[in-house]
Amino acid sequence: MLKKFFHAILLVLILPMFLLATVGDGNWLIQIPQKSRQKQNPFKGQAEAIAAGEKLFRANCSKCHGMEAQGRDPRLNLHTARIRNATPGELEWLLTNGSMRAGMPSWSRLPEGERWQIVSYLKNLR
DSSP: OHHHHHHHHHHHHHHHHHHHHHTTSSGGGGGSOHHHHTOOOTTTTOHHHHHHHHHHHHHHTHHHHOTTSOOOTTSOOTTSHHHHHSOHHHHHHHHHHOBGGGTBOOOTTSOHHHHHHHHHHHHTOO
């Protein structure tokens, strides 16, 4: 009986730490279909789209990722190489589908054009 209690306590204490450690681990990249990876941003390089994307980011994403996309524990810092190296299609797929494991909600309720504007902003981060 004591052994089961001990295991339950360990599970309660260790499982949340494990889940937090997997946030931002990049496993979402595995799920993306090749067709989505190859999508190109229709707003690539457009200053107006980058500015609109920044406004959308601040209104929708900054609660978790910070106003400057620097991240808030345990949410991902979006200035990382993983995000810089992600294709526009991968980022748009993530915005559309979310990643429940990582705590990233789906933003499919945003029109597709607005999701691409957020991608424009993210790809423009320095």
